[in-house]
Amino acid sequence: MRHAETVTFGGSGLDRAAELRSDGDALAELKANPTSRSIVLWRGKPLVCGERRDVLVRLEMAHPLLKHAVETPLFLGQEEAGAIFAHDVSSWEPETVDQEALQSFFDQSEQHHDTVPEDHVFSELRAVMSGLNARDAELAATARAIQSWHRSHRFCAICGHESARAMGGWQRDCPSCGGHHFPRTDPVVIMLITSGNKVLMGRSPGWPDGMYSLLAGFVEPGETLEAAVRREVLEEANVPVGEVRYLASQPWAFPSSLMFGCRGEALGEDIKIDPVEIEDAIWVAREEMMQAFAGQHPKLKPARKGAIAHFILRNWLADRLD
Incomplete structure (x- = not known):
C-alpha cells in the first residue's frame, strides 16, 4: 500500500x-x-x-x-x-x-x-x-x-523478584535469578472485510452510540496474519473470508499492540454475532460510509481520526488501497 x-x-x-x-x-x-x-x-x-x-x-x-x-x-x-x-x-x-x-x-x-x-x-x-x-x-x-x-512488569516472570530498569529503559533485569525481560508487543489484525460495495463493521459493548469500527483481534501463537483474519471474522460475525492481503501497520500504545491492517474478501454476507466478542456487526455501503465521514449519517459515526481503521476506510473510499 x-x-x-x-x-x-x-x-x-x-x-x-x-x-x-x-x-x-x-x-x-x-x-x-x-x-x-x-x-x-x-x-x-x-x-x-x-x-x-x-x-x-x-x-x-x-x-x-x-x-x-x-x-x-x-x-x-x-x-x-x-x-x-x-x-x-x-x-x-x-x-x-x-x-x-x-x-x-x-x-x-x-x-x-x-x-x-x-x-x-x-x-x-x-x-x-x-x-x-x-x-x-x-x-x-x-x-x-x-x-x-x-x-x-515490575516483577520477574521467572522467580517473582522485583526487577530493575536497564539498557536505557528498554530492558528489565532480575537481581535474584539474572533473568532479562524485554518490552512486549502484541500483534493484532484489523481488517477491511468487503463484499462488493459494502464493508463489514462492528462495535464493542460500552462504545458511544453510533460508533462502529473494523473488526479486529489478537493473533494467536502459531498463527499467520491471514489465518488470524479469517478466524476472527468467523468468530465474531460468522462471515467466511477468502483472499486476505496486508495493507499497513500501526503501533498502538494502548497499551502495547502492533495493528496489522489487512483486507479480505467475504464469501458470504449472513451475520451471526458472538455476543461475547462484540455487541453488533453490520454491512455498510460505501455511500453510507461517505455520509458518516462527512458527519451527515443519521446514526453511524466515523471511525476515530488517527486510528488505523479511519486510515484504511478513508483510503478505501478514495480507491487508494493499492
Whole structure:
C-alpha cells in the first residue's frame, strides 16, 4: 500500500541509537548535555502545548517538573538537536483530579503543572494524536508503550523478584535469578472485510452510540496474519473470508499492540454475532460510509481520526488501497 507509512504513529525516521542503550557512561553524558531534552508523561498522558494541543513539549533535563520522576528516564534516541529522553511523572498529585473523566472512554480532562506555561497540559494521547506531527507522534507512542510496560512488569516472570530498569529503559533485569525481560508487543489484525460495495463493521459493548469500527483481534501463537483474519471474522460475525492481503501497520500504545491492517474478501454476507466478542456487526455501503465521514449519517459515526481503521476506510473510499 503506497500510503502505508502515512498512518498516525507510522514512523518519522527517528534515530533510536540502540547501540547507546548498554553504554551507561554515554547515557550519563547525554543526560548532562545541555542540548538533550525530555518529553514528559503523567499517567500515560503526554505533555503537549498549543491552542490545538498539537505540539509535544520537550523540556530541559534540569526542569523542575522532572523532579517528580521516581525512575530513571527512558532513552528514546537522537534527534537533530540532541538526545531525547522520556520521564514519567505519575507520582505528581494535582490539586484536583476528575477520576471519572480519567476512566472514561474519551478522557477529555487536562492537567496543568505550575512549573510550565498555561498552555502546557497533560492530555490523553488518543485525543491529540491526529494533530501531532510524525516525529512527535512516534515519540509519544513509544514512550507511552514502554512506560506502560514498566508499570505492569515490575516483577520477574521467572522467580517473582522485583526487577530493575536497564539498557536505557528498554530492558528489565532480575537481581535474584539474572533473568532479562524485554518490552512486549502484541500483534493484532484489523481488517477491511468487503463484499462488493459494502464493508463489514462492528462495535464493542460500552462504545458511544453510533460508533462502529473494523473488526479486529489478537493473533494467536502459531498463527499467520491471514489465518488470524479469517478466524476472527468467523468468530465474531460468522462471515467466511477468502483472499486476505496486508495493507499497513500501526503501533498502538494502548497499551502495547502492533495493528496489522489487512483486507479480505467475504464469501458470504449472513451475520451471526458472538455476543461475547462484540455487541453488533453490520454491512455498510460505501455511500453510507461517505455520509458518516462527512458527519451527515443519521446514526453511524466515523471511525476515530488517527486510528488505523479511519486510515484504511478513508483510503478505501478514495480507491487508494493499492
